[in-house]
Amino acid sequence: MRAYGLSTNGTNMQSFLENETFGSFISNEMITSSKELVDHPCFVSKKPWKKCSYITRNEVQEALSSAKNASNDLKSLTPYEKRQLLFATAHHLRQNKDLIAEVITREMGKPILESLGEVLYAASYFDWFAEEVVRVYGLSIPSRSPNKKLLTSYEPVGPCYFVTPWNFPLSMAGRKISGALAASCPCINKPCLEAPISKLLLAYCIKKAGWPSGSFNVAIGEHDVINEVLLPSKDIKKVSFTGSVSVGKYLYKESAETLKKVTLELGGNAPFIVFSDANQVKAADELIVAKFRNTGQTCVCANRILVQEDVYEDFVEKIVARAKLLKVGNPLDKETQLSMHTHPSTEKKVKAHIEDAIKQGAKRHLNSKAHYEPEILTEVTPDMLCFKEETFGPLVSILSFKTVEEAIELANSTEYGLASYVFTSNLKTAHKMADSLDFGMVGINDGLPSAAEFPFGGVKDSGFGREGGPSGIYEFLYTKSISMKL
Numbered sequence: 001m002r003a004y005g006l007s008t009n010g011t012n013m014q015s016f017l018e019n020e021t022f023g024s025f026i027s028n029e030m031i032t033s034s035k036e037l038v039d040h041p042c043f044v045s046k047k048p049w050k051k052c053s054y055i056t057r058n059e060v061q062e063a064l065s066s067a068k069n070a071s072n073d074l075k076s077l078t079p080y081e082k083r084q085l086l087f088a089t090a091h092h093l094r095q096n097k098d099l100i101a102e103v104i105t106r107e108m109g110k111p112i113l114e115s116l117g118e119v120l121y122a123a124s125y126f127d128w129f130a131e132e133v134v135r136v137y138g139l140s141i142p143s144r145s146p147n148k149k150l151l152t153s154y155e156p157v158g159p160c161y162f163v164t165p166w167n168f169p170l171s172m173a174g175r176k177i178s179g180a181l182a183a184s185c186p187c188i189n190k191p192c193l194e195a196p197i198s199k200l201l202l203a204y205c206i207k208k209a210g211w212p213s214g215s216f217n218v219a220i221g222e223h224d225v226i227n228e229v230l231l232p233s234k235d236i237k238k239v240s241f242t243g244s245v246s247v248g249k250y251l252y253k254e255s256a257e258t259l260k261k262v263t264l265e266l267g268g269n270a271p272f273i274v275f276s277d278a279n280q281v282k283a284a285d286e287l288i289v290a291k292f293r294n295t296g297q298t299c300v301c302a303n304r305i306l307v308q309e310d311v312y313e314d315f316v317e318k319i320v321a322r323a324k325l326l327k328v329g330n331p332l333d334k335e336t337q338l339s340m341h342t343h344p345s346t347e348k349k350v351k352a353h354i355e356d357a358i359k360q361g362a363k364r365h366l367n368s369k370a371h372y373e374p375e376i377l378t379e380v381t382p383d384m385l386c387f388k389e390e391t392f393g394p395l396v397s398i399l400s401f402k403t404v405e406e407a408i409e410l411a412n413s414t415e416y417g418l419a420s421y422v423f424t425s426n427l428k429t430a431h432k433m434a435d436s437l438d439f440g441m442v443g444i445n446d447g448l449p450s451a452a453e454f455p456f457g458g459v460k461d462s463g464f465g466r467e468g469g470p471s472g473i474y475e476f477l478y479t480k481s482i483s484m485k486l
């Protein structure tokens with residue numbers, strides 16, 4: 001076995017972070033050659049922090065060549081060598097978790113304890129694929145011809161292009177990259193410009209783990225510059241994107257010309273359904289997690305809270321009481337649960353949804369003073385924006401229903417289909433709901449089903465393809481069928 005594994009030479013992450021200027025990561029080196037540097041202030045203090053050198057077209061070409069050149073090196077690794085490298089990457093992420101968490105919070109404003117959780121979440125994907133990579137089996141298929149042997153094996157699809165979002169800047173990239181590297185696919189990641197440095201820290205961990213140079217490249221810069229090189233390229237075999245429906249459709253269209261494989265994870269409008277037979281305390285506790293994680297800025301965020309009419313008043317009371325206790329503040333403080341620094345788009349959306357709902361007769365319960373504070377609306381109807389659109393902020397929109405059938409109809413009346421949640425103690429209702437909800441993921445009495453071992457993905461306008469879970473590695477492999485005449 002070759003000596004890939006934990007390497008202790010080179011800089012440590014602390015001194016790497018002392019750089020003032022950051023840039024793209026190509027062939028295991030950071031490139032900061034651009035003459036024009038872009039300010040990257042701290043999102044929390046709004047003060048000057050770092051500078052970024054944006055990638056040029058030529059450098060994107062270099063990243064592409066780097067990924068292409070890494071293909072054979074990656075393919076020559078045995079599953080057991082990759083297992084070791086994946087575990088080593090997870091180890092470096094965990095070893096540097098406090099530093100990485102602080103960078104995540106400084107880049108996009110997530111409460112620091114959640115950033116810490118995100119680092120561990122990202123590491124868990126590397127652990128998961130380390131275990132999966134040694135269990136990818138081919139088949140021997142009985143043939144109808146007596147003199148033939150039919151076999152299948154798996155091959156890497158080839159270099160991949162990943163476009164990743166600001167709301168989970170480390171784990172959404174980690175979820176894609178861990179599966180790709182397990183399958184021996186080199187990749188280029190275009191991070192959102194809000195949070196590029198956390199991706200470089202992932203690159204740092206991948207390099208430290210000892211992956212072949214070019215296995216993972218980060219392209220930081222304007223999307224036109226990067227897309228114009230990578231999307232028409234025949235050398236990119238797969239595109240995976242997490243983000244908005246409009247960008248997802250654009251990437252899908254652009255990938256058609258060269259028939260790239262595509263995975264899309266595009267927003268949600270999750271129903272959170274509480275039946276009167278559910279444990280109401282548990283349902284209320286889980287709603288707090290499903291709604292307020294990342295200050296409501298998650299694709300799997302509970303968006304439409306449907307409560308059966310006989311427990312409606314009582315459930316609203318429970319949520320109001322819990323929401324009042326949430327600590328809103330500076331995300332760098334360990335006590336903070338809701339961050340006062342949300343994405344600029346969140347403020348507009350939250351305000352518009354509250355205004356529209358009030359105009360149409362909804363009742364406001366907390367009189368929040370700012371868009372990042374929790375707010376609860378009742379008497380919500382399907383005509384309101386907060387029902388029709390994903391709010392992506394700490395607004396709880398509640399409406400009541402009478403029957404199982406009505407709950408299913410309301411829940412499915414959206415073009416989205418990512419996550420859904422059901423609270424009931426009746427096994428029959430639980431199964432019926434799991435079968436009837438048009439969503440890629442259903443949490444039954446579970447407000448946080450996301451995990452590396454759980455296939456993550458949606459249906460309808462929420463996209464297609466699954467990340468993580470037992471099928472995650474196969475998204476980066478194709479089946480080779482071998483017919484052998486004896």
Ligand code: SIN
Pocket residue numbers: 167168297298299300301450456
């Ligand atoms: C998201 O909702 O944006 C992803 C969060 C997760 O993996 O749970």
